[in-house]
Amino acid sequence: MNDRLTPEKLRSWRWFGPNDLRSFGHRSRARQMGLGPDDWQGKPIIAILNTWSEINPCHLHFKVLAENVRKGVLQAGGLPVEIPVLSLSESFMKPTTMLYRNLLAMETEEVLRCHPVDGAVLLGACDKTTPALIMGSLSAGLPFIFVPGGPMLRGNWHGETLGSGSDAWKYWAEKRAGNLSEAAWCEIEDGIARSHGHCMTMGTASTMTAITETLGLTMPGASSIPASDAAHWRMAAESGRQIVQNVWQDLRPSRFLDLRSFENAIVADMAVGGSTNAIIHLIAMAGRAGVPLALAKFDEISRRTPRLADLRPAGRFLMEDFYFAGGLRALLAQVPDLLHLPARTVNGRTLGENLEGAQIYKPEVIRPRGEALSADGGTAVLYGNLAPDGAVIKHAAMEPRFQQHTGPALVFADYDDLAARIDDPELPVTADTVLVLQNAGPVGAPGMPEWGMLPIPQKLLKAGVRDLLRISDARMSGTSYGACVLHIAPESAVGGPLALVQTGDLICLDVPARSLTLQVSEADLAARRAAWKPTPSRAKRGYLSLFLQEVTQADQGCDFRFLHAGEPLPEPAIH
Numbered sequence: 076m077n078d079r080l081t082p083e084k085l086r087s088w089r090w091f092g093p094n095d096l097r098s099f100g101h102r103s104r105a106r107q108m109g110l111g112p113d114d115w116q117g118k119p120i121i122a123i124l125n126t127w128s129e130i131n132p133c134h135l136h137f138k139v140l141a142e143n144v145r146k147g148v149l150q151a152g153g154l155p156v157e158i159p160v161l162s163l164s165e166s167f168m169k170p171t172t173m174l175y176r177n178l179l180a181m182e183t184e185e186v187l188r189c190h191p192v193d194g195a196v197l198l199g200a201c202d203k204t205t206p207a208l209i210m211g212s213l214s215a216g217l218p219f220i221f222v223p224g225g226p227m228l229r230g231n232w233h234g235e236t237l238g239s240g241s242d243a244w245k246y247w248a249e250k251r252a253g254n255l256s257e258a259a260w261c262e263i264e265d266g267i268a269r270s271h272g273h274c275m276t277m278g279t280a281s282t283m284t285a286i287t288e289t290l291g292l293t294m295p296g297a298s299s300i301p302a303s304d305a306a307h308w309r310m311a312a313e314s315g316r317q318i319v320q321n322v323w324q325d326l327r328p329s330r331f332l333d334l335r336s337f338e339n340a341i342v343a344d345m346a347v348g349g350s351t352n353a354i355i356h357l358i359a360m361a362g363r364a365g366v367p368l369a370l371a372k373f374d375e376i377s378r379r380t381p382r383l384a385d386l387r388p389a390g391r392f393l394m395e396d397f398y399f400a401g402g403l404r405a406l407l408a409q410v411p412d413l414l415h416l417p418a419r420t421v422n423g424r425t426l427g428e429n430l431e432g433a434q435i436y437k438p439e440v441i442r443p444r445g446e447a448l449s450a451d452g453g454t455a456v457l458y459g460n461l462a463p464d465g466a467v468i469k470h471a472a473m474e475p476r477f478q479q480h481t482g483p484a485l486v487f488a489d490y491d492d493l494a495a496r497i498d499d500p501e502l503p504v505t506a507d508t509v510l511v512l513q514n515a516g517p518v519g520a521p522g523m524p525e526w527g528m529l530p531i532p533q534k535l536l537k538a539g540v541r542d543l544l545r546i547s548d549a550r551m552s553g554t555s556y557g558a559c560v561l562h563i564a565p566e567s568a569v570g571g572p573l574a575l576v577q578t579g580d581l582i583c584l585d586v587p588a589r590s591l592t593l594q595v596s597e598a599d600l601a602a603r604r605a606a607w608k609p610t611p612s613r614a615k616r617g618y619l620s621l622f623l624q625e626v627t628q629a630d631q632g633c634d635f636r637f638l639h640a641g642e643p644l645p646e647p648a649i650h
Contacts, residue, residue: 079323079324080322080323080324080325082116082117082118085119085120085193085322086191086192086193086217086646087115087119087120087191087192087193089191089646089649090191090649091105091115091116091191097649097650098649101191102115110154114154115154118152118153118154119152119153119154119193119194119318119319119322119323120153120154120156120191120192120193121148121153121154121155121156121192121193121194121195121196121315121318121319121322122156122157122158122186122187122190122192122194122195122196123141123144123145123148123155123156123157123158123195123196123198124158124160124183124186124187124195124196124197124198124208125137125138125141125157125158125159125160125198126159126160126161126162126163126179126198126199126201126204126208127141127159127162127198128162128164130162130164130167131162131163131164131166131167131201132164132166132268132271133164133165133166133200133201133224133227133271133272133273133274133280134162134198134199134200134201134204134224134271135271136224136271136272136302136303137198137224139308140198140222140224140307140308140311141157141198143308143309143311143312143315144196144198144222144311144312144314144315145157145315146312146315147311147312147313147314147315147316147317148196148315148316148318148319149315150312150315150316151315151316151317151318151319151320152319153315153318153319153322155315156190156192158186158190160179160182160183160186160208161175161178161179161182162201162204163175163176163179163201163202163203163204163207164201165201165202165203165280170520170521170522170524171520171522171523171524171525172201172202172203172204173203173522173523173524173525173550173633174521174522174523174619174622175203175522176203176206176207176210176356176633177207177210177622177626177633177634177635177638178207178618179203179204179207179208179211180206180207180208180210180211180214180363180634180638181211181635181638182211183197183207183208183210183211183212183215184210184211184212184214184215185211186211187211187212187215187217188215188644188646188647189647192217193217193218193322194217194218194219194220194318194319194321194322195212195215195217195218195219195220195318196219196220196221196222196314196315196318197209197212197219197220197221197222198222198224199221199222199223199224200223200224200225200272200273200280200284200302201224201273201280202273202278202279202280202283202352202553203279203356205221205223205280205283205284205287205356206283206356206357206359206360208221209221209287209292209360209363210359210360210363210634210638211363212328213328213329213332213360213363213364214363214638214640214643216327216329216643217327218318218321218322218325218326218327218328219292219318219327219328219421220292220293220294220314220317220318220321220421221287221292221293221297222293222297222310222311222314223284223287223288223293223297223298223300224272224273224302225272225273225300225301225302225303225304225307226272226273226274226275226280226281226301226302226393226394226395227239227268227269227270227271227272227273227274227275227301227302227303228269228270228272228275228301228303228395229269229275229393229395229396230242230266230267230268230269230275231266231269232262232263232266232267233262236393237263237266237267238274238275238276238387238388238393238554239267239268239274239275239276239278239554240274240276240278240388240552240553240554240555241276241278241387241388241554241555241556242263242267243263243267243554244528244554244555244556246259246260246263248530248531248536248541251498251530251533251536252533252536252537253537270302270303271302271303272301272302272303273302274553274554275301275393275394275395276386276387276388276393276394276553276554277347277348277349277350277384277386277387277388277389277390277394277397277553278350278388278552278553278554279350279352279353279552279553279554280553281298281347281349281386281394281553282344282347282349282350282352282353282553283350283352283353283356284297284298285298285299285343285344285347285349285403286340286343286344286349286353286356286357288343288403289339289340289342289343289403289407289426290328290332290336290337290339290340290360291328291331291332291336291418291419291420291421291426292328292420292421293314293421294310294313294314294317294421294422295404295420295422295429295430296310296402296403296404297310297314298402298403299394299397299398299402299403300398300402301394301395301398304398317421317422320423321421321423324423326421326423328364328421329364331418331419332364332366333364333366333418334366334367334368335415335418336366336415336418337357337360337361337364337366337368338372338376338415339414339415339418339426340357341357341372341373341376341377341380342376342380342407342410342413342414343403343406343407344357344373344452344454345376345377345380345382345451345452345453345454346380346381346382346383346384346406346407346409346410346452347382347383347384347386347403347406348382348384348386348389348390348448348452348453348471348472349454349553350469350552350553351454351467351468351469351550351551351553351561351562352550352551352552352553353553354370354373354454354467354562355550355562355629355632355633356632357632358370358630358631358632359632359633359634360632361632362631362632362634362639362640363634363638363639363640364640365640370456370464370465370630371456371465373454373456373467374454374455374456374589376413376452377451377452377453377454377455377456378451378452379413379451380410380413380451380452381410381442381444381447381448381449381450381451381452382447382448382449382451382452382453382471383406383409383410383441383442383443383444383447383448384397384406384440384441384442384448385439385440385441385442385448386440387554388472388553388554388555388556389453389469389471389472389556390448392439392440396437396440397440397441399436399437400435400436400437400438400440400441401433401434401435401436401437401441404429404430404433405433405434405435405436405441406435406441407426407430407433408430408433408434409435409441409442409443409444410444411427411430414426414427416430448471449471452471453469453470453471453472454467454468454469454470454471455467455468455470455586455589456589457560457584457586457589457590457591458589458590458591459590459591459592459593460572460592460593460600461546461563461572461573461576461582461591461592461593462560462563462564462572462573462591463564463565463571463572464564464565464628464630465562465564465629465630466546466560466561466562466563466564466591467560467561467562468558468559468560468561468584468586469551469556469559470558470586472555472556472557473542473556473557473558473559474541474542474558477542477544477558477584477586478585478586478587479584479585479586479587480507480509480544480558480583480584481581481582481583481584481594482507482508482509482544482581482582483507483508483509483578483579483580483581483582484508484509484511484576484577484578484579484580484581484582485502485503485504485508485509485510485511485578486511486513486576486577486578487510487511487512487513487529488513488514489512489513489514489515489519490512490514490515490520490524490526493512493526493529493530497529497530497532497533498532498533498534499532500533500534502532502534503578504532504534504535505535506535506538506540506543508543508544509544509545509546509582509584510529510543510544510545510546511545511546511547511573511576511582512526512527512529512545512546512547512548512549513547513548513567513568513573513574513576514548514566514567514568514574514610515527515547515548515549515566515567516548516549516563516564516566516567516568516569516628516629517566517626517627517628517629517633518566518568518569518623518626519548519566519567519568519569519610520549521614521619521622521623522622523548523549523550523629523633524549524550525549525550525551525552525555526547526549526550527545527547527549527550527551527555527559527560527561528545528551528552528555528556528557528559529543529545529547529559531543542557542558543557543558544558544560544582544584545557545558545559545560546559546560546561546563546573546582546584546591547559547560547561547563547573548561548562548563548564548566548567548568548571548573548629549561550562558584560584560591562629562630563591563629564628564629564630565628566628566629568609568610569609569628570604570607570609572593572600574607575593575595575600575603575604575607576593577603580593580594580595581593581594581595582594621635622635625637625638
């Protein structure tokens, strides 16, 4: 632990401390806001970055959450300043919040750099919000703590528990098959999201907050608390108190995160049966910390990490059950040999110290190590001539018959083509067909939307088929399930092999061998490649133009090239 800073060493002192005209202006404007010298002299100024929005249901409670953080900051002798930043509403932003993750990361970095703040508390929950806030804060290099928004309450329909996302896909398939009435569908719509908070399945939101806690960026146990639980407010206040101490100690996550921290996060991802989206976000977050994280590392760790959380979409239970079963601490305590326990965390203790005393209270929800749901993490990284730079599949959430499967491709050129033809009664598709979606990646879509769970054709649904091998360069919602190969890199829009697939080509998936191959001769592929032409870009200006120029591929985290770790930017001049 570093020695305690003196007040003159606080970053905010550069704005308020000197006896000059510029600082006079800063102090006079602070007085204009009702503040006085007792508010800023010798006190850390803490930014509360709030992603609250009236159009983000995951964050509807963040006004109260921010007040609890504020309370903790004041109790510890700091000055809290709430600053709004972009709210990434997974439910409503189109074509995808992934398109805007990097925009929030840029805003976070610059907001922290340009203001007189010494540290930050980040309020986030909805899928891309968590990595975006962390990416930007790591680049800014200040002390920070993440406060997760928490999962919503479990859904209900006719006494049956509903899980957000997962049961939407399930019952939508039944409705398309003619097995569910319009009235029942409307009742499910009314009961599936009963409170504020993010998805209560082990989707991307819950996966990312579990990862963030394992990285050591939240208070211990913070990631599992339901949004409506009073423990959530207490955790927020505790985070406010802790960040003030961390500023005095100059405890910056950008200094203690290393490869071991990110390997711990991958273990957590696999043990909870997490979302495939976490792979892209973790690579991007590691890049901001200056830690090279190869896609192959995820498969390496997945192979040796047992899946212990019986959570939807790959299991039975929901996040409320997980919390009362002991939460993430109880789960991680089952795999100490797979973790780097001396890794540092934001409360000044090690990960190992934070796990002391953790217990499982409901072994049907969190399995003891000797009763694991599976010997591996249920996510695999695939390579082959169809995915030279890799692809991923969550094989724990698909029908076992697809572990090794060869079938003819049925190609859709883009999402519009898919939507127009998928329910055509004359569609040439069988239960062995491999659905292929092109131009759905970072550049092609653009933004790499969650289109990877291609709908099963209606004619197959009516015949009883509920899973089908589907491959794309898109992502898939963490609440989704099925035999979906995702994140194919390089993507089709930049000339990756996926662009060369034609209807009727045989595609072979072998999960045990970690391979994905297109059974077409090299000569034929070369001829197709020579004839291939990229689609002209429709983005002539604005953020989308910047995105298309700078975004990396899925195996590199889809961050902007110019935002990867490098020499830190100098502190702003105060003139």
